[in-house]
Amino acid sequence: MDYRTFTCAVEKQMNQKMTGGVKAGLYTTTKNNGKERTGILFETPGINISPTIYLEEYYQSYRQGADLEKIVDEIMKFYEEIKQEKSWDYERILNYEGVRDRIVFKLVNTMKNRKFLDVVPHIPFLDLSAVFYVLLEATPEGTAAMTVNKTHMKQWGVETDTLWKDAARNCRRLLPAEFFTMNYALREMLRKSAGCRGKDAVENLLAGDDCPRDGMYVLSNKLRNYGAACIAYPHVLEMIGGILGTDYYVLPSSVHEVVIVPYCDNITAAELDEMVRDINLTQVADEEVLSDHAYLYDVKAGYLKRGTEFMTGGVAG
Numbered sequence: 001m002d003y004r005t006f007t008c009a010v011e012k013q014m015n016q017k018m019t020g021g022v023k024a025g026l027y028t029t030t031k032n033n034g035k036e037r038t039g040i041l042f043e044t045p046g047i048n049i050s051p052t053i054y055l056e057e058y059y060q061s062y063r064q065g066a067d068l069e070k071i072v073d074e075i076m077k078f079y080e081e082i083k084q085e086k087s088w089d090y091e092r093i094l095n096y097e098g099v100r101d102r103i104v105f106k107l108v109n110t111m112k113n114r115k116f117l118d119v120v121p122h123i124p125f126l127d128l129s130a131v132f133y134v135l136l137e138a139t140p141e142g143t144a145a146m147t148v149n150k151t152h153m154k155q156w157g158v159e160t161d162t163l164w165k166d167a168a169r170n171c172r173r174l175l176p177a178e179f180f181t182m183n184y185a186l187r188e189m190l191r192k193s194a195g196c197r198g199k200d201a202v203e204n205l206l207a208g209d210d211c212p213r214d215g216m217y218v219l220s221n222k223l224r225n226y227g228a229a230c231i232a233y234p235h236v237l238e239m240i241g242g243i244l245g246t247d248y249y250v251l252p253s254s255v256h257e258v259v260i261v262p263y264c265d266n267i268t269a270a271e272l273d274e275m276v277r278d279i280n281l282t283q284v285a286d287e288e289v290l291s292d293h294a295y296l297y298d299v300k301a302g303y304l305k306r307g308t309e310f311m312t313g314g315v316a317g
Contacts, residue, residue, distance in 0.1 A: 001062070003038075003059055006055070006059050006062060006068075007026055007038055007040075007055055007059075008026070009068060010040060010055060010058070010068075010071070010072060010075065011024055011025065011026050011040060013068070013069070013072045014040055014072060014075065014076070017072070017076055018042075020044070020045075021044070021045040022042055022043065022044045022045075023042070023043045024040050024041070024042055024043075025040070025041050025043065026038060026039075026040065026041075027039050027040070027041035027052055029052075030116075031287045032108055032109075032112075032113065032255060032287045032288070033108075033109060033112040033113060033286055033287050033289060034112060034113065034115065034116070035286045035287040037054045037056060037287065038054065038055055038056070039052040039053050039054035039055055040052065040053050040055065040075065042079060042083065044083070044084070046087065047084050047085075047086065047087050048087040048088060048090060049084040049087065049088050049136065049137070049144055051079070051082050051083060051084065051144070053075055053078055053079060053082075058071050058074070058075065084137070084144070088136050088137075088144070093134070093146070093152075094155070095156065096156035096157065096158050099134045100166055101166075101170060102134050102135050102136065102170065102174070103132055103133075103134060103135075103148065103163060103166045103167045103170055104132070104133060104134075104135050104167050104170050104171045104174055104175060105130045105131060105132050105133070105163075105164070105167040105168075105171065105229055105232070106130070106131060106133065106226035106228075106229045106255065107125060107128045107129070107130055107131075107226070107228050107229045107231070107232060107255065107290065108128065108129055108131055108255070108290075109127065109128060109129075109289065109290060109291055110124065110127055110128055110129045111127070112289070113129070116131075117129055117131070119149050119150055120132070120147060120148065120149045120150060121148060121149075121150060121153050121160040121163055122160070123160060123164055125232050126291075126295065126304070126305075126306055127291055127293060127306065128290065128291060130164070130167075130229070130232055131147070131148075132147075132148040132163045132164075132167055133145045133146060133147045133148055134146040134148060135170075135174055135175075138174065138175075138223055138225075143223065143225055148163065168233065168234055171221070171229065171233060172233060175221040175222060175223060175225075175226075175227070175229075176221065176222050177206055177219065177220075177221055177227075177230040177233055177236050178202070178203075178204045178206065178219070178220060178221065178222055178227075179204060179205045179206045179217060179218070179219050179236075179239075179240055179243070179260070180203040180204060180205060180217065180218055181203065181205075181213070181214035181216075181217055181218075182214050182215070182216035182217060182218060182259070183214055184203040184218075185218040205217075205240075205243050206236070206239055206240075206243075215261070215262070216259055216260070216261055217240075217244075217259070217260040217261075218257050218258070218259055218260070219231065219236070219240070219250075219257060219258050219259075219260055220256060220257035220258075224256055224257065225256060226255055226256060227256050227257045228252060228254065228255050228256060228257055228258050228290050230258075231250060231258055231295075231304065237250075237297050237304055238302060240260060240297070241297060241299035241302075242299075244260075244262050245299075246262050246263050246299065247262075247263040247296060247297060247298055247299050247300075248260050248261060248262050248263055248296075248297050248299075249261040249262075249263065249272055249294050249295065249296055249297075250294065250295040250296070250297060250304065251272065251275070251276055251294050252276060252290040252291040252293070252294075252295075253276075253279065253284070253290075254284050254288040254289065254290060255288050255289070255290045256288065258290075263296070269294060269296065272294035273292065273293055273294050275294075276291070276292055276293065276294050277292045280292060293306050294306070
């Protein structure tokens, strides 16, 4: 069964199982880095938020021998966890004051998202761009969000600088940065893969937590969703420099997090770039790739740089 046939079969079985007037339909969209993804979109009568569950990973399980009916049951179970019980107040989206406290931002690769960046307000950040969205809902199971485009900005009567100032403030409140050891990150990953609910006591060096130091660290946000944006939060890089007490490399492992490595004379920027490119090719989904370059944060000068480029202490300085 090819992928198209698989998605149609899933759609058919989902609709046979849905109750309460909920309809499941195929939905294809262009995601980060111009990559298309196909999923099942669930429409519930009287609810204006429609969650989508993408099917590529489920198709891989099917090709590896998983039973189609069991896959559909897994999707149903996931839907029950993320389904919306009430509508978002659409009237709030019509004026800026209604969404001002929910505007946040994420980082995307500039070159790989040129068409997307033509229609959305954005701020350059090295070889990346900060783009804005309205965070409608945020839970450990996922987020509901609306991308801010230039039509919204015109309707609201706001400029990009205003979006940035509000997003930078809101991110620290809604998606606070967490900086932790690689050892903690691996434990968190193992617990998730084992299906364990909850997690270890939260480790966050930015909050003053005292823990054994590591050779590698991870920076992300509380939800681990588009957490690489934390490198553009005002003062976060400066705080990490104070914690480590040395210059450090920032390795963009995906759009969801970056790896922090204290500076070492034994490795060159070119070697780190090669490492990042290799990980992107072999370990990271195309739509989750952030950049093929490593960055260096100069503690004394207070800026993040790649080659001759630099950005001082976050997008806004």
